[in-house]
Amino acid sequence: MATPFITDTFLLQNKFAEELYFNYAEKQPIIDYHNHLPPAEIATNKAFDTITQLWIGGDHYKWRAMRTWGIDEKYITGTAPDDEKFAAWAKTLPHTLRNPLFHWTQLELKRYFGIDAYLNESNAKEMYTAINEKLKLPEYTTQGLLTQMNVEMLCTTEDPIDTLEHHQVLANGTFKTKVSTAFRPDKAVLIENENYNDYLGQLEKAAGITINTYNDLKDALLKRLEFFHENGCRISDLGFNQLPFESFTDAEVSVIFEKRRSGNGLTVLEADKFKTALLLFLCEEYANRGWVQQFHLGALRNNNARMHRLLGADTGWDSIGDYAQATTLSNFLNALDGKDKLAKTILYNLNPADNELFATMCGNFNDGSARGKVQYGSGWWFLDQKDGIIKQLNALSNMGLLSAFVGMLTDSRSFLSFPRHEYFRRVLCNLLGQEMESGELPQDTAWVGSMVSDICYRNAKQYFEF
Template sequence: MDNTKRAFMDKDFLLDTEEARILFHKYAEDMPIIDYHCHIDPKDIAEDRNFDSITELWLGGDHYKWRAMRQCGIAEKYITGKEDSRERFRLWCRTLSQAVGSPLYHWSHLELQRYFDCDLPICKKNADRIFDLCNAKLQSGELSAKKIIRMSKVKVVGTTDDPCDDLKWHKTISEDKSLGCRVIPTFRPDKVLLIEDGGFGDYVSALGKAAGVDVNSFEDLKKALSARIDFFAGMGCKSSDQSTVMFPCDRISEAECERIFRNGMANETVAEEERLGFITEVMLFLGKEYRRHGWVMQLHFGVARNTNSRMFEAVGRDTGFDRIHSDAPIESLAAFLDELDKTDSLPKTVLYSLDPSMNTALDVLAKCFNEEGVCGKVQHGAAWWFNDNLGGMKDHLRSLCEQGVLGNFIGMLTDSRCMLSYTRHEYFRRILCAYIGRLCADGELYWDEENLGEIVKNVSFNNAMKFFGME
């Protein structure tokens, strides 16, 4: 190992072998980005949003940072409130200086370096200087939404969109031929599964209106979903994305499903077994529709939502109070995939678990479902949410190498609401190259630069382009 002390987060950050440095600088560093799953608002891109301050850009909507600030005892009004932006930024810098070893520490410094040409350490004493430097650049118009995308070499952005969305901002973006990036919708049907929710009937009515279908039965619901899927496909959609805790797969009859649907529409009580049966039938129908369109089915699971009920009441969902769910759904997930596969209805699928203890189980499960001519039809998706850190990515890569085929992996995503988060792709690529480089340096892997360089390029970009049909 090279024991030479390096400058803080220099060009060889995380690259601790000569092999790693060759792989990153020669094969990964200049590859473009496909960000196939994010939460950026397409309106920001369509209107080429300019941000008023670095506080707005960094702290707006970013529950990763909010969680850290709360752990430092900072008042909520400085986190999700509208207090003075300079003071909020100072408090964020104070927080980050304490969060040593956190991915937030690495991401934030990468963003500062790549977008603001600033290599100052983020800390309390530098807060005002960094604030003024960043704001000057933002106010000059150098870092509008579209300019950030171009300078990041992003070729595809996959946003996250409700089936009821009219996708008007995507249409506006598609008419801009100068962007150099495709911004496509992703079908996110979570709300149609919430039959126990008091707002289920209203949501289904809105879905029907968007689809031009009067939804009075479960069959009507399927027609409405199919119509919206057709619409999304016409707007360039290539995948779905769904968040769920479990994957129930106990089939129920059409008559039972119809009865349960009517009860849900009438806001009547739906028993737990009925709810699970309804979810099973909807998800199986959706899986077949995705297969019909050649879409990728992305499944996120293992999340316990809104753990702090007091804060949920105060600031709402998606604000930093979710956690890892303790129940691993591997058996029901396997049954769900098998049910689709029985009728050749299983689409290409990406599985993301919030529980890192499921890494090996997911990599083994993925190998059970294959298709001739498709490399890695079922993927164990990138280390996600609480796992997209140095240790989590290494563990994910180790499991993938040991149980799967690394060369088929579709690589990183941002899963972010922040326009600057494209540096997470660089972070991942550095970790990927460091992992492979270390295997070579330790004599565990033969140093074939041409072959390993090709794997790095494919995992960084090419595999995802092919998997999602973007080529």
């Protein structure tokens, strides 16, 4: 029998941390306001045949680790049978010590399956069989897994052309977890993309509008935005290297759009003028409807051209970028604020060198109209591990108000990722507990604990108005 690794006091290093976690954090429902879960699998209450399908498929965190350990791609995204892929992950896991994957994996085994044993090459076959048997039970369907984790609300991410048919099924069904969506218009904005005109063809069909001019494009996006709003959407999202900002005139933007629509290439300046114009238009519309807008900035994507050609995007070939963020981000937010059209906004950075930059940028545009109107978002992607979480919490605390923070999200494609909320809550409680013990914070658990409950649940509930 293995000695449990995930104990009750995991990551909690003193009595104050324990009191904060068990009395104020642990039992709070989860609001996961940004993820990439497939809504079709939630609506159909999908059951999984194997733990490989549920746990390893689509998880580029695991894929990168397996490649680093010398696992052949056949056992990662390739044609190997599920049991062999699981065995390959089990072979890799013991070598992930000090990588967050080790903590996350043990948390997931413990919370979903009651397993204390360390997964490794020698017990992989036995564990694979035992877990697959459990997957036959109703609590291991997609809806069952979300219910197990006390997920009150989650928000997936959809392109403007999406039919939202699965969200409609869920809205009219009996599943207690509220499932919403975020409007993600990146493909309509990134005019320099090679397949941009092909995408506009899809947008035409979805909107029922022929797109010949820039005004046609705005009309089509507005129609889709209204459709999303009618279906309960109140959040938008955008994932860019950096926010563009260039001065433009409507006449210039119209000419740029028609040039691209005709199949011609654009200069960088032309593309940035167009993107600035269209994004400002969309963001004003978000503000008009009381939406929350999210900006995920700083990823350097698809670095490995050879593997991108073979496997496509989102398969583990992205990294942290070192883009200049401050000036264009400031100008963009200022343009919206100048018209009093700046919606509630969450800013996420991927480069930790930009932590204080982003934290202070938020303070420039908090105008008292809403608590934490402009938020410095949680540690994202490569920064959602213990060190990244602590650095984000420290930057936010030093430059703004931690007490107004809307907390953690998974940003995940995995139905087994929700213990990351527990991971965040334990890190948060331990950070505060250590400062209570040292006398840096009052040794008043009710006072500090109320802030913990706000960060873990109540702030998000209020901010997103769920």
